[in-house]
Ligand code: ATP
């Protein structure tokens with residue numbers, strides 16, 4: 001079985017940030033080493049043990065999408081510089097790592113929804129709106145929206161929850177120029193990915209992008225991970241049924257286990273082997289269906 005890596009240190013490199021899943025190291029002023037660990041979080045809490053190969057799957061799937069997006073949107077810049085590491089770095093990190101362009105992060109989670117579920121469905125049921133936008137009468141849970149919508153949220157500090165915001169609030173935060181570019185790029189990427197994935201049996205119900213801002217070019221740059229099970233809701237198309245909640249290809253098994261065992265939201269929880277293996281196989285399955293390649 002593959003080693004499970006939940007902590008990463010790179011001798012000689014300064015760690016600039018540590019997220020719930022990734023560790024980021026400084027290569028130089030312009031370049032970062034972006035390493036995905038095998039950590040997994042659910043309900044905003046990181047579990048004690050990891051999921052074998054998860055970090056490598058997230059990195060390889062993101063790399064796959066960066067390439068696919070570049071063929072469709074050649075003018076959109078991304079932060080990906082390389083998926084191979086200089087010989088001076090530990091080569092064991094290669095499958096889970098990328099060299100990326102260091103860039104100021106635009107403080108928005110750029111969420112696109114093609115289907116109504118999660119917090120958007122909760123708001124819609126209660127008020128008939130999504131992030132303040134009026135939704136059509138009679139919309140059902142998990143239903144495909146006539147057109148995908150851009151529903152940004154704030155990027156919360158560690159330990160806090162992101163907050164869903166209106167487009168107007170996003171404009172207040174980052175300005176119309178930047179917000180408009182983030183919105184346009186997000187919707188275009190989502191539509192390309194949605195159509196690609198649907199042909200391969202996966203519905204991308206919603207997803208979250210992050211962008212950096214290239215001041216010199218006055219352009220947005222796609223950063224972070226893209227279109228992975230951690231940043232998106234992937235539903236198996238063959239099981240899709242409107243009017244109820246869907247089981248997704250990601251942490252559903254883990255979430256169900258946390259809820260049923262009363263451990264939801266608690267710190268220091270260790271997953272049993274069965275939950276680890278089931279979750280690992282879901283991540284592999286999503287990778288294989290989307291890329292058409294066997295996970296090696
Ligand atoms: P948080 O920062 O809230 O813990 P997270 O748990 O999603 O978020 P990870 O996915 O583990 O974080 O780590 C990725 C972090 O790196 C995010 O905070 C993201 O904004 C940041 N990031 C991604 N790409 C770049 C880049 N090119 N330059 C600088 N920062 C980046």
Ligand code: MG
Pocket residue numbers: 019021224
């Ligand atoms: Mg993240």
